[in-house]
Amino acid sequence: MTENADKPLAEEKQPLKVALLGCGVVGTEVVRILTERADDLAARVGAPLEIAGIAVRRAGRTRDIAVDPALITTDAQALVSRGDLDLVIEVIGGIEPARGLILTALENGASVITANKALLAEDGPTLFAAAEKYERDLYFEAAVAGAIPILRPLRESLAGDDVVRVMGIVNGTTNYILDKMDSTGAGFDEALEEAQALGYAEADPTADIEGFDAAAKAALLASLAFHTRVSIADVHREGITEVTATDIASAREMGCVVKFLAICELDEASDSVGARVYPAMIPLSHPLASVRDAYNAVFVESKAAGQLMFYGRGAGGAPTASAVLGDLVSAARNRLKGVPGVGESSYTQRAARPMGATMTRYHVSLDVADKAGVLAAVAHAFAEHDVSIQTVRQEGRGGDAQLVVVTHTATDAALSATVEALRDMDIVREVSSVMRVEGD
Numbered sequence: 001m002t003e004n005a006d007k008p009l010a011e012e013k014q015p016l017k018v019a020l021l022g023c024g025v026v027g028t029e030v031v032r033i034l035t036e037r038a039d040d041l042a043a044r045v046g047a048p049l050e051i052a053g054i055a056v057r058r059a060g061r062t063r064d065i066a067v068d069p070a071l072i073t074t075d076a077q078a079l080v081s082r083g084d085l086d087l088v089i090e091v092i093g094g095i096e097p098a099r100g101l102i103l104t105a106l107e108n109g110a111s112v113i114t115a116n117k118a119l120l121a122e123d124g125p126t127l128f129a130a131a132e133k134y135e136r137d138l139y140f141e142a143a144v145a146g147a148i149p150i151l152r153p154l155r156e157s158l159a160g161d162d163v164v165r166v167m168g169i170v171n172g173t174t175n176y177i178l179d180k181m182d183s184t185g186a187g188f189d190e191a192l193e194e195a196q197a198l199g200y201a202e203a204d205p206t207a208d209i210e211g212f213d214a215a216a217k218a219a220l221l222a223s224l225a226f227h228t229r230v231s232i233a234d235v236h237r238e239g240i241t242e243v244t245a246t247d248i249a250s251a252r253e254m255g256c257v258v259k260f261l262a263i264c265e266l267d268e269a270s271d272s273v274g275a276r277v278y279p280a281m282i283p284l285s286h287p288l289a290s291v292r293d294a295y296n297a298v299f300v301e302s303k304a305a306g307q308l309m310f311y312g313r314g315a316g317g318a319p320t321a322s323a324v325l326g327d328l329v330s331a332a333r334n335r336l337k338g339v340p341g342v343g344e345s346s347y348t349q350r351a352a353r354p355m356g357a358t359m360t361r362y363h364v365s366l367d368v369a370d371k372a373g374v375l376a377a378v379a380h381a382f383a384e385h386d387v388s389i390q391t392v393r394q395e396g397r398g399g400d401a402q403l404v405v406v407t408h409t410a411t412d413a414a415l416s417a418t419v420e421a422l423r424d425m426d427i428v429r430e431v432s433s434v435m436r437v438e439g440d
Ligand SMILES: NC(=O)C1=CN([C@@H]2O[C@H](COP(=O)(O)OP(=O)(O)OC[C@H]3O[C@@H](n4cnc5c(N)ncnc54)[C@H](O)[C@@H]3O)[C@@H](O)[C@H]2O)C=CC1
Pocket: 021, 022, 023, 024, 025, 026, 027, 055, 056, 057, 058, 074, 076, 090, 091, 092, 093, 094, 097, 115, 116, 117, 118, 142, 143, 146, 199, 200, 201, 202, 203, 314, 315, 316, 317, 320
C-alpha cells in the first residue's frame, strides 16, 4: 500500500463553503460552472466547493440556475456575516452595498473573489488592507479584460521584471460599438443596444461609453504593473460618445481604425505614472486594429521580457465566470493550506503624471475658408505652439475647404493649446474633430 492510499479523496474532505453575491449575467454562469463541473473543481482544489448561499435582489425572479431554492436569499448582509463561509464571490457591481459586503466577508474569515473594477479603482486600498489584516485573499482577475489572464501575470509572472508600459483595448462594449460602426456602418445607439443584449455592457452603460469602466481597469493595471496606487481619479478619461461616422471614415482614409484605448506608462525620468483612456486612431497594421467584436487585447512592455500580448474575450457571462472560477480555485487552495496567496504590492508610491505632460499625436479636422494664406496661417498656429506637422490634406467644398492635419509627437498640453488657438481664428469656421493617433 502506498503512502497516498491513506490520504482522503477530494470529495471525502470537508467541503469549502462558497457564497455568491449577485446572480445576474456573470453570477448565473458562475453557478452553472460550479454545479456542472463540481467533481473536477473538487479534484483541482483538493476539496469540494459547496454553494452555501446565493444573495439576490429579488427572490421571486425565474433564474436559469439549478440550485436548491432554499439557498437563495435577499439578505446579502446576513449571508456574509454567517462566520462559516470560506469563500465569497461578489458579482453585484457598484460601490455600495458591494464594499460593505466584501469588508464583512473578510472580517468574518472568508476570502473574496470579485469582478468589481468600479469599486476596486475607487477604494481598493481599504479592501486590500482588510484582506491583509484578516489574512485572506482578495482576487479580482475578472475585473480587467474579462477572461484574459492579465492581472495574475502582472502580479506574479512579471514580478521579477520591470514593466514600463501597458496598452490595450479593455472594454468589450465600446470595442463592439466601434467595430460595428466601422465594419457594418451601424449607428451608435443600435450597436450599444446589441452589446447590452449580449450581456457585455455594465448595468448603467454610461460607464462603458463614457470610459469610466476602462478608466477603472486602467487604474488597476497601472497599480499592479508599477507597484503603486492609482485610483480612477488619477486616470485621464475621454469616452466614445463624440466619435462620429466621419471620424471613422477619416481614419480609414489614412489607413487607420478608431479604437478605444487604455494606456498606462511609467515615466522613469520623473518616476511618475500616467494612465489615460480615450478613442484614438491606430494604423490598420497594428495588432490592436484587428481586435474585433467584444474581444479585448492588452500589450505589456517590460524591460527584460520585451513585448507581451494577451488576447481574448473581455466581456460576457461565461468568459467572465471563467476568470472568477480561476480565482476561486486559487483562493480555495490557499484556504486549504491555511495561508493567503500573493497580496498587493504598492511599495513605490509613484506620483500621477499630469495628462498635459503626456507625449502624443493629434489628427485634427478643420473647416476653413478656402482662400489664399489659410494653409500658412493654420501651419503658423501649430508652429507657434511648437507642434510639428507630419501631413496636411486639403479638400475643397464650395467656398469652404476641409483641412486634415496630422501632427508629430508633442506634449498633450501643447496640442490642446494649438486646438484652442485654431478655434479662435476667424478663418477657421469649425474644428470638426480632434482625435489622438497612437500605435506607431
Ligand atoms: N458582464 C460582463 O461582461 C462583466 C461584468 N463584470 C463585473 O461583474 C459584476 C456583475 O456584472 P453583471 O453580472 O454583468 O451585472 P448584472 O447587473 O447582470 O448582475 C448583478 C446582479 O446583482 C443583483 N444585485 C443588485 N443588488 C444586489 C444586492 N444588494 N444583493 C444581491 N444581489 C444584488 C442584481 O439584481 C443583478 O442580478 C460587475 O461588477 C461588473 O462590472 C466584469 C467583467 C465582465
